[in-house]
Amino acid sequence: MSRRFLELYDAYFDDVYRYVYARVGDRHDTDDIVSAVFEKAFLHRRALERAFSPKAYLFAMARHAVIDHYRRSAVRAAEEPFEPGSPAEGRYGAFQAPLPGEEDDALHCLREALLLLKPFDRELIELKYFADLRYDEIAQIVERSVSALxxxxxxxxxxxxAWIRACLDEVNRDGKAADRSRAGAHAPERTAHRE
Amino acid sequence: MRLKERLTVNETLKRSLRRAFLRRLRRRAFAAAGATAGAAALLVALLWSSSLLPARWGETSHVLAADWSVGEMKTVARLDRTTLAPQGYAASSAGLYLSASVGGLYRLDGARLEKIADGAFGDIDLSPDGRTIVWSTGEQLGAYDLLTGEKTVWLKGGAAAPEAGHAADGPPNEAVYYERPVFQDAHTILLTRRTIAPRETHGFVVRASEIVAFDIRTHAVTVLGEGENPAPVPDKGGFVYVSVAREVPDPEEADEAPSLRPTFEIVYRDEGGQEKVIAHGKDPAVSPDGRYVAYVHVPQTGSFDTPDPPQDALEGVWLVDLDGRTARRLSFNVPAPNAIRQDGRWTVLPYYSYFKPRWAEDVRSLYVLQSTNVDPGGEMRLIRIALDDRPPGPAAVVRAYETATLRGDDFFALRLFPGDQLPPMSNPRKVGFAVLRAEDAPNGERATIDVAEMWSYTSMPYASMVRVRYTLGQEGGEWRILRNERLGEQSVALDERFDSPALVMVDEAGKQTLFPVSEAREAFGTTDAARPTAIAYLPKHGEIIIALADGGDSWIGAYDLEQGAFRLLDRRKGAFAARLLASPDERLLAAELVPPAGGAPTVRVYAADGGWSVDLGERLNADLLYFDEDGTLYTQLSAPGYRALVAWTIDAGGAVERRP
Structure with a gap:
């Protein structure tokens, strides 16, 4: 029996889930996509187990599954300008409440700043800091060179x-959390970016 | 707490999925253990021999090669033979990698072809992790890193190779060549190593053709045996290869060259070294699950007592079980028209030649290269064959046939309708179809399907709807079209016999004048010199769409057959509508717009109710433009060296999505 697959499942499920959740922003869609990713991984477990980097292989599957999801639902949130109520708004909304002593404003500004990034840049941050991938693994997934990444x-x-600092400055100045329209004031206007 | 940990994981899903995978792994382990038990093996053998087990158990993993059906065959790309004919290619989730015989490595992703690197690559294969291309140009074997773009030479062959020229009885000037490398796993490559020597008079002789394993880490080369073109078997181990027996010339006629028709045997060598001939052919490719081998069937002879030999005697793509138990033909071929008769026998060339099948990532589809033997300077087609574990029904067969004729995939249309005279890919052209009535029939009986076909001319105001009845029967468990008959036709055309040209409708009832062109000019506010350039007919809406043009000005409008009223849809400058076509549901109109001074046309799509219009914004080769039954518009992208279809999905609000 292939224990290796279960080892990989145990090792990477959380990262795959968080990556998909960060990209999709909806719990139910995330559950569906993650289930489909691991189902496919199970079917291709020989290739997965033999891959140079099983984690990169798994994330390549997850990335394609997310893209397919956007295609199917025609949401294309990653390429659309942010509007209140748009699917992009759900992104990072799932952050847990801050720990005691942690600044709520900092989290708010981080979330705002992430949403201002171009889709490809945001994906890189998601792969690096949410999925915990190494640069060589990210390079394999997005097909760019390590140095360029x-x-x-x-x-x-x-x-x-810079965006977070500007956001926090404003928050401190106003004495309250900056709302989204203010956060947008010190960053490039949200427009549709295409890579 | 780290940033990522702020996103919570669905622990319930995680546990339930894990349990499900664990159960499945246990079942498989149990099944594998059971299979090794002698009693179970005996029982299975008994059941097989007594035909108690059905050929299909409901799971694709148990489908025998002979039980697969061809769901679809379609051209993925048409490649110019002089510039982009691939010497090698490899499929991956990121698209297809092609190495052109004149040099250059390309990636084909949908309709997009991107050059990745210059230089010669020859035969190629992709590593299991999709990162490395192994290449062999004959004299060299090496790797290309797709991430860094670094090209590495692993082995240098040619006359300078250490293996060359060492045979004691061999002539001088031996040279070593590396061919057909393929990854066995992440660290091992199987390939063919040939040692050749020049003949005294001309040409060369192959002194040895060996299958070798190359270790990427140590660069060690291990000889596995004689043969060529190895294909590793995933999961089960071992490999499939081609054993070539070239006819030895008669000693009495030693001056004669050996026969040009060698015998190709496909041999499976299992992990224990046991060998079995499973088919006759070349270019074997083992499916990702290790159960099937796709290969090019090579007939034992090209000489027949008829100019029209049976299908199985012609070259084609076949599928065989790894153990050789069953096999089936996937492709269709016809004899080339230049058969030669000599001494009462016919020497027949196949119309199509097939090369290098490659499996896609799953077991349900594979690629193959195809060229024709009547147009050697033309295009090479890269074809995708989709397999289905249940044969398509009669309506699906007719839909597939109609689509194949719209796309110009003659090889698939002929498979579905053997003996058909294919519609010309010139004027008039079929531009859409809709199934009107489908009557499925029980096994063994005939089925009839009625279809409405839409036809049009380019740069000539003519549109017609033809009703066709297809009659289908079963052959070898699959539905085939036996005949088609025209039930009727309704066409709209320009009648220029009068001083005042008019649009007329022609059907079984005769000819009926719809309106003089002058009325359309007046209604649309055109110049007096404006002439009709294209027509579309919308029978459900009861409308005629007409385009008029004068120089660089054009007008597109609708005529309501019941009300006798006109409405202008669009006024354009700098282009005229060379063709108009409507989607089968009559929701959309597409106009092929051509600059009057010449140049590549563009396509503009209109809501038939006039609510919006949108330019597809891409210069196109206008040879191919059609709507499929669900309203997806297909155009042909024509770039230097290749052509590929592009699909456009257009929703009710005019939002356009280009696929792929």
Whole structure:
């Protein structure tokens, strides 16, 4: 019996789930997509077990499943401008409540800043920090070189940092959490980005 | 707490999925153990021998090769033979990788062909993780890293290879060539190694053809045996290869060259080294589940006592069980028209030649290259064959036939309707169809399906709806079209016999004048010189769509047959409508717009009610433009070196999605 598949399942289920959840923003869709991903992985478990990086192989499946989901539902949230009530709004809305002593505003500003990123940049952050993938694994999934990815992620992080700082400054100045319209004031206008 | 941990996981789903996988793994382990038990084996053998087990157990994994049906065969891309004919290709979830025989590595993703790298790649295969291309140009074997773009040479052959020229009895100038590399696993590549030597007079002789395993990590080469073109067997181990027996010339006629028609045997060698001939053919490819081998069947002879030999005697793509138990033909072929008669026998070339089947990621579809023997300078087609574990019903067969004729996939249309005279891919052309009535029939009986076909001309105002009845019968468990008959036709055309040209409708009842063109000019506000350039007929709506043009100006409008009223849909400058077509549900109209000075046309889609219109925004090759039955519009993308179909889904609000 192939224990290896179950080992991989145990090791990566949480990361795959969080990655899909972050991208889709809906609990039920996430459950469906994750189930389909692991079903496919089970069918292709020989290839999965033999892959150089089973994790990258698994995430490539998850990524395609999310893309298929968008195609099927014609939501295309990743390419549409953010509007209140749009599917993109659900993204990161599932963040747990802050821990005691943690600033609620910081979390709010982080979520806002993530939503301002171009879809591809946001996906890189999701793969790196939500899915916990290494650069070489991300490179395999998105078909870019490792060095190009490192440079890009570094720039994204600088951009995110600047947006979050600006957001927090405003929050501190106003003495309350910045609402979305204000957060948008110190960042590029949300427009449809295409990679 | 780390950032990612702020997103909670559905633990219930995680546990329930794990339990399900665990159960399935246990079942499989139990089944595998059971299969090894002597009593079980005996029982299974007994059941097989007494035909108590059905050929199909309901799961695809138990379908015998002979029980698969062909669900669809379609052209994925048409490749120019002089610039893009692939020497090798490999399928992956990221698309297809092609290496052109004139150099260059490409990725084909849907209709998009992207050049990845320059240089010669020859035969290629993709690593299991999809990251590395192994390539062999004959004199060299190497790898190409798809992430970094780094090309590495692993083995250098040619005359300088260490293996060359060492045979004690061999002539000098031996050279070593590496061919057909294929990944066995992440670290091992199987390939053919040939040692050749020049003949004294001309050409060369193959002194050895061996299957070798190459270890990527150590670069060690292990000889596995004689043969060529190995294909590893996933899951079960071992490999399939081709054993070639070339006819030895008669000693009395030693000056004669060996026969040009060698015998190709496909041999399965299991992990224990046991061998079995499972088919006659070449280019074997083992399915991802290790159960089937797709291969190109090579007939034992090209000489027949008839100019029209049976299908199975012609070259084609076949499927055989790994153990050789059953086999079936997947493709269809016809004799090329230039058969030669000599000494009472016919030498027949097949119309189509097939090369290098490759499985897609699952067991239900495979690719194959196809060329024709009547147009050697033309295109090479990359075809995808979809397998189905139950034969399509009569209506599905007619739909597949209609679609194949719309797409120009003659090889599939002929398979569904053997002996058909295919519609020309010139004017007039079929541009859509809809099934009007489908009557399925019990096994062994005939079925009839009625279809409405839409036809039109390019740059000529003519549109017609033809009602056709197809009669189908079963052959070998599959439905085939036996005949088609025309039930009737309604056409709308321009009648220019009068001083004032008019649109007329012609049907069984005769000819009826609809309206003079001058009325349309007046209603649309055109110039007096505007002439009709295209027509579409919407029988359900009772409307005629007409396009008029004068120089670079064009007008597109509708005429209500019941009310006798016109309405203008669009006024355009700088292009005229060379063709109009309506979706079968008459919800959409498509206009092929051509610049009057020439150049590539564009396509504009209109809501038939005039609510909106949208430009597809892509220059197109107008040879192919049609609606399928559900209203998806297909156009042909024509880029340097290749052509491919693009599908456009257009919703009720005019939102367009390009697929793929």
């Amino acid at each position: 490192k440079t890009r992620v570094s720039r994204i992080m600088q951009k995110l940092g």
